Amino acid sequence: MVAKFDLNDDSVVVIIGTGAGGGTLANELAQKGVKVVALEAGGRYLPQDYINDEWESFTQLAWLDARTTSGDWRVAKDFSGLPAWIVKAVGGTTTHWAGASLRFQDHEWKARTTYGEVAGASLLDWPIDATEMAPWYEKAEEKLGVTRTGGRPGLPGNNNYKVFEKGALALGYQNVHTGNMAIVSDDSQARTMCQQTGFCFQGCKWGAKWSTAYTEIEEGEATENLEVRERSHVARILHDAAGKVTGVEYFDTSGALQMQKARIVCVAGNSFESPRLLLNSASSMFPQGLANSSGQVGRNYMRHTTGSVYAVFDRPVRMWRGTTMAGIVQDEARHDPSRGFVGGYELETLALGLPFMAAFLNPGAWGRSCTPALDA
Amino acid sequence: MTKHATRGLTRRALLSRAAAAGAMAVTGAGFIAAPDAAWALEVTVITPQEMATILQMARDIYPHDQVADRFYAVAVKGYDAEDRRALVAEGVAAVDRAARDMGHDSYLAIGWEEDRVKVLQSIEDSTFFQTVRSGLVTGLYNQKAVWPLFGYEGESFSQGGYIERGFDDIDWL
Numbered sequence: 001m002v003a004k005f006d007l008n009d010d011s012v013v014v015i016i017g018t019g020a021g022g023g024t025l026a027n028e029l030a031q032k033g034v035k036v037v038a039l040e041a042g043g044r045y046l047p048q049d050y051i052n053d054e055w056e057s058f059t060q061l062a063w064l065d066a067r068t069t070s071g072d073w074r075v076a077k078d079f080s081g082l083p084a085w086i087v088k089a090v091g092g093t094t095t096h097w098a099g100a101s102l103r104f105q106d107h108e109w110k111a112r113t114t115y116g117e118v119a120g121a122s123l124l125d126w127p128i129d130a131t132e133m134a135p136w137y138e139k140a141e142e143k144l145g146v147t148r149t150g151g152r153p154g155l156p157g158n159n160n161y162k163v164f165e166k167g168a169l170a171l172g173y174q175n176v177h178t179g180n181m182a183i184v185s186d187d188s189q190a191r192t193m194c195q196q197t198g199f200c201f202q203g204c205k206w207g208a209k210w211s212t213a214y215t216e217i218e219e220g221e222a223t224e225n226l227e228v229r230e231r232s233h234v235a236r237i238l239h240d241a242a243g244k245v246t247g248v249e250y251f252d253t254s255g256a257l258q259m260q261k262a263r264i265v266c267v268a269g270n271s272f273e274s275p276r277l278l279l280n281s282a283s284s285m286f287p288q289g290l291a292n293s294s295g296q297v298g299r300n301y302m303r304h305t306t307g308s309v310y311a312v313f314d315r316p317v318r319m320w321r322g323t324t325m326a327g328i329v330q331d332e333a334r335h336d337p338s339r340g341f342v343g344g345y346e347l348e349t350l351a352l353g354l355p356f357m358a359a360f361l362n363p364g365a366w367g368r369s370c371t372p373a374l375d376a
Numbered sequence: 377m378t379k380h381a382t383r384g385l386t387r388r389a390l391l392s393r394a395a396a397a398g399a400m401a402v403t404g405a406g407f408i409a410a411p412d413a414a415w416a417l418e419v420t421v422i423t424p425q426e427m428a429t430i431l432q433m434a435r436d437i438y439p440h441d442q443v444a445d446r447f448y449a450v451a452v453k454g455y456d457a458e459d460r461r462a463l464v465a466e467g468v469a470a471v472d473r474a475a476r477d478m479g480h481d482s483y484l485a486i487g488w489e490e491d492r493v494k495v496l497q498s499i500e501d502s503t504f505f506q507t508v509r510s511g512l513v514t515g516l517y518n519q520k521a522v523w524p525l526f527g528y529e530g531e532s533f534s535q536g537g538y539i540e541r542g543f544d545d546i547d548w549l
Contacts, residue, residue, distance in 0.1 A: 055518050159542075159546040194539075196537045322537075322539075366437045374517070
């Protein structure tokens with residue numbers, strides 16, 4: 001029986017969001033006997049519900065609020081107002097993520113110390129390091145079933161990977177493989193092994209890729225200590241005269257405003273919605289929003305910075321067959337300022353279907369300068 | 377309804393890269409159609425001439441010679457709607473004006489793709505052009521029926537994925 005807690009039960013822990021952070025925390029607490037109410041803004045979709053069609057899936061899973069951006073970078077021009085590809089559903093963006101599970105390197109833990117002052121940046125060192133985090137990484141890799149860790153084999157290379165590997169080796173790269181992926185690569189694990197179906201980003205219909213939607217959440221619910229309320233969008237975190245949180249206000253499935261009491265509130269709403277919620281929770285005691293004495297909530301937004309390169313081959317690759325993020329080159333991941341920049345980068349290969357290729361290959365371009373790449 | 381589809385193409389039309397595109401004809405009352413009547417598109421709000429212009433724009437914006445007109449027609453048929461009437465009327469008039477500025481009778485009357493593209497380039501920042509172009513990104517490429525023409529296979533879950541169906545079968549490396 002699934003747990004059901006009262007709105008006035010102030011002994012529960014409320015977790016906002018059910019993705020990588022919230023979903024995992026919800027299960028870990030539930031396993032320890034802690035009563036948890038997880039509030040999820042989106043609906044519940046499971047592998048049988050996922051749609052292997054790029055645009056249809058985007059409509060099903062993505063958080064469809066229009067997002068704004070500014071500046072002179074290309075995305076601001078080409079995709080002004082496009083929703084971000086984060087997921088509004090039970091499981092959050094673990095439904096959509098590629099599964100790539102890389103550890104921080106030493107220079108990334110200590111960016112300020114290693115890189116020095118970088119003009120225009122606001123670098124800080126993490127107060128933790130690789131040694132302290134190693135056992136936690138191991139625990140996470142075990143939980144997620146990350147390939148090439150804990151004795152788990154790598155995924156087999158698909159067509160896209162083979163092309164990528166051949167090119168990488170020809171350039172002299174050595175650290176090229178099919179990645180450290182939270183995708184089951186053999187029959188020894190509880191989840192189904194990867195069936196090389198593609199559409200990893202649209203939700204894995206085999207459940208081979210780790211997503212909290214069908215791992216952590218289900219395990220947590222089985223303890224009867226976890227109640228997940230889907231389509232429950234938290235609007236505000238409440239606090240008492242002493243400044244301690246007392247609960248949250250949220251819009252339920254019908255759009256009605258509800259109040260759930262809580263002894264602890266965990267905010268796990270990804271990089272836009274968490275700061276948005278903290279800022280929206282401003283009160284007379286905290287006019288800048290919650291947890292914002294620094295004034296930095298909602299600033300310094302930084303995601304993975306990616307640059308995309310596309311290649312056209314004169315013979316078919318059929319890149320969409322199999323694991324979407326098919327391989328990685330790690331030779332450039334080192335910190336080596338002699339290259340003209342601090343930090344390093346991973347070079348990963350991934351596949352797009354025709355609909356997304358048409359949209360993202362060269363946004364805004366038209367005519368025969370761009371269409372042959374789609375014919376290939 | 378009468379169909380006066382042009383029988384047979386001129387040598388010039390065949391030679392031009394417009395061959396695939398130029399095959400459509402405005403056939404009078406409310407229709408544009410392929411000469412072999414393989415497809416026809418009925419319009420009720422905008423004029424056949426306007427629809428033919430948008431269809432030709434679609435072919436020139438995202439030209440794929442292996443993709444038949446009927447797929448482009450599906451992609452643009454939504455312009456035959458009351459709430460698009462003004463946009464289309466003003467937009468097509470602007471395209472034709474640009475064509476006349478370059479010495480042509482109209483955009484549709486231009487036999488060579490290269491010349492039509494020059495006309496479109498002169499108006500590519502307009503709302504009308506950008507609406508047509510961005511609409512095609514999904515209107516054309518998100519049609520499941522066109523995917524095989526590009527070799528794209530779509531979903532594979534219903535067939536058990538590619539684990540036993542060629543996920544690693546590349547043989548030319």
